[in-house]
Amino acid sequence: MMKTASSHASQSILDNLHSTVMVIDQQLCVQSLNPSGEMLFHISEARACGQHINKLVINEHEFYDRLERSLASNHPYSVFDSELLTHTGKIIEVDYMVSPLDQLAEQSSLLLEFIPKNRNNRIALEQELLNQQEASRSLLRGLAHEIKNPLGGLRGAAQLLQRELETDENREFTRIIIREADRLQGLVDRMLGPRTIPNKTPLNIHKVLEHVRQLVAAENETITIEADYDPSLPDINADESMLIQAVLNVTRNAVAAVSHNDGHIRFKTRTVRNQAIGNHTWALAARIDITDNGEGIPEDIKQKIFLPMITGRADGTGLGLSIAQSLINEHKGLIECSSKPGETTFTIILPLENGHD
Ligand SMILES: Nc1ncnc2c1ncn2[C@@H]1O[C@H](COP(=O)(O)OP(=O)(O)OP(=O)(O)O)[C@@H](O)[C@H]1O
Ligand SMILES: [Mg+2]
Numbered sequence: 001m002m003k004t005a006s007s008h009a010s011q012s013i014l015d016n017l018h019s020t021v022m023v024i025d026q027q028l029c030v031q032s033l034n035p036s037g038e039m040l041f042h043i044s045e046a047r048a049c050g051q052h053i054n055k056l057v058i059n060e061h062e063f064y065d066r067l068e069r070s071l072a073s074n075h076p077y078s079v080f081d082s083e084l085l086t087h088t089g090k091i092i093e094v095d096y097m098v099s100p101l102d103q104l105a106e107q108s109s110l111l112l113e114f115i116p117k118n119r120n121n122r123i124a125l126e127q128e129l130l131n132q133q134e135a136s137r138s139l140l141r142g143l144a145h146e147i148k149n150p151l152g153g154l155r156g157a158a159q160l161l162q163r164e165l166e167t168d169e170n171r172e173f174t175r176i177i178i179r180e181a182d183r184l185q186g187l188v189d190r191m192l193g194p195r196t197i198p199n200k201t202p203l204n205i206h207k208v209l210e211h212v213r214q215l216v217a218a219e220n221e222t223i224t225i226e227a228d229y230d231p232s233l234p235d236i237n238a239d240e241s242m243l244i245q246a247v248l249n250v251t252r253n254a255v256a257a258v259s260h261n262d263g264h265i266r267f268k269t270r271t272v273r274n275q276a277i278g279n280h281t282w283a284l285a286a287r288i289d290i291t292d293n294g295e296g297i298p299e300d301i302k303q304k305i306f307l308p309m310i311t312g313r314a315d316g317t318g319l320g321l322s323i324a325q326s327l328i329n330e331h332k333g334l335i336e337c338s339s340k341p342g343e344t345t346f347t348i349i350l351p352l353e354n355g356h357d
Contacts, residue, residue, distance in 0.1 A: 017034055019115045020034060020036045028053045028054070029050055030051050041086055071100065077098050078096070083274065094117060095115045098110055126278060133306055137308055144189075158174045162174040162178070193322075194245065194323070198330050200239050203240055205236055205350070206229050209269070213267065220259070228267065229267070230271060233286055234352055239331075247324075250321070251265065253321070254291075264292065265290070267289070267290060270286075275287075275351065280332075291346075292343075297337070328348055333349050
């Protein structure tokens, strides 16, 4: 068939598009792929045509199911922030839209548009954030170190003075100095953070979570933590007390957030495949979600809660999350959070095995 001027123009548009456009038929076989798609999937249009979509995007049964349902129902749909594994073993992060074509014809087909996310950009951003947080942590550690020694001297001197003082009234003053010095000492110790080298052993993550659950139950009789565990989660090579501390810091915040209302906290564990952490992708990772139904994180501090000394509470020191993050970083993991009123989830991801760049 002779191509008209307008079909030439459409072809040229498709060829020059930055996003990927693909057409698949009722059997989910590729009918056409534009040059951007050839780059995204590392396959020429000639080789892709006639291949089932599962030869390009592998092991994504939910993805195939939805394509079939869209064909059957003639309904378009969009998916955002999706990660798809391609036949070259590469994971692509994309938003994609699926639209049924030829709705009146007997042989319907689907138009797929893939818009790649700029993953490099995201990694650079994450890295910058981590560097920033590391810089504030070391500033704080330096400061804490400087305070620590004179504080010890101050406390010792107050103790000596206390022995010399005759009246109880006067000794009350030295008692105040000692008490406040102890309080500062506690703060300074937390600012210095855990500096020990992790002692990693094979560990069942549920043992850590159960430990925290019992601690919290002992501290608060009114709050119960629901457990939704994936029993197939393999052991992880980790330092038990560091992980307990990290999970405890996050859970204590959840407890504080729900303590005024009918609070609910849930621990959920799952395995995740092909998890990207920084510029590394791990074949298998453990995911721990700690969810509460409190008021959510105040908007004005939402972007900086992992920085030290950022707190939304009158009695908070703002160190808990910063410490939790450095403990999780020690295990090459990541900690992130999503929050809206009534549902706040902190997610800890810990790699299990087989990383590749
Ligand atoms: N689950 C949550 N729900 C609502 N706000 C939260 C939650 N977790 C953290 N936040 C907010 O983030 C802030 C920072 O938490 P972080 O644990 O670092 O410090 P903190 O709890 O204030 O003090 P501390 O050093 O005693 O832990 C909290 O003060 C709180 O405002
Ligand atoms: Mg806290």
